[in-house]
Amino acid sequence: MTEPLDQDDFTQEPVANTSKSSKVPSWVAGASGCGCLSFFIISLIGAISLPTFLTSSNKAKQSEARIYIGSMNKRQQAYRTEKPTFANSIRDLQVEVSPETKNYTYKIVPQYDKSKSVMMTAAAKTSGLKSYTGAVFAIKKGNEVTTVTVICESDAVSTAATLRATNTPPAMPATPKDELTPIECPAGSRSLTR
Numbered sequence: 001m002t003e004p005l006d007q008d009d010f011t012q013e014p015v016a017n018t019s020k021s022s023k024v025p026s027w028v029a030g031a032s033g034c035g036c037l038s039f040f041i042i043s044l045i046g047a048i049s050l051p052t053f054l055t056s057s058n059k060a061k062q063s064e065a066r067i068y069i070g071s072m073n074k075r076q077q078a079y080r081t082e083k084p085t086f087a088n089s090i091r092d093l094q095v096e097v098s099p100e101t102k103n104y105t106y107k108i109v110p111q112y113d114k115s116k117s118v119m120m121t122a123a124a125k126t127s128g129l130k131s132y133t134g135a136v137f138a139i140k141k142g143n144e145v146t147t148v149t150v151i152c153e154s155d156a157v158s159t160a161a162t163l164r165a166t167n168t169p170p171a172m173p174a175t176p177k178d179e180l181t182p183i184e185c186p187a188g189s190r191s192l193t194r
Helices: 026-082 160-164
Strands: 104-110 117-124 132-141 144-154 189-191
Touching: 026 104, 026 117, 026 132, 026 144
Parallel strands: none
Antiparallel strands: 104 117, 117 132, 132 144, 144 189
């Protein structure tokens, strides 16, 4: 008869069991079962957390556009207080915004009357991102001219189809009546300005 294995000593060589019943040591059975269960749990956690990870990744990419458009809005306000019109190009604004990044294309879209309003856009270049429009309006307040701004965010995210066609940022908002009237973003977008 063979001597029983010490369950805590893993250096011993396994001894062949000569009895008719085939018994698998418990530590072998437990380890193989644990591996399958661990794999299943890790896969489940990965499947649950992947959409959250992708969403937070897109939010970080979108924050780039919001920051750039906000920066251009502020520079347009400063530019307009010094000059009779708004700037026509990113270069004229002297702001450190590249017209092309990995995720967005930025443009300044001069309006018909360059002394009254200007539009800046951030058009998404990759799927899953929203597009943005910034607008600055010059409003008469007595004998003075003041400026008001807004950032509009598209309701829908870009898809492969919209990227191939035209991924248009929100349209130019309507000019407000005065500096106290909230600027309304066009249909299909919402205001990020508080």
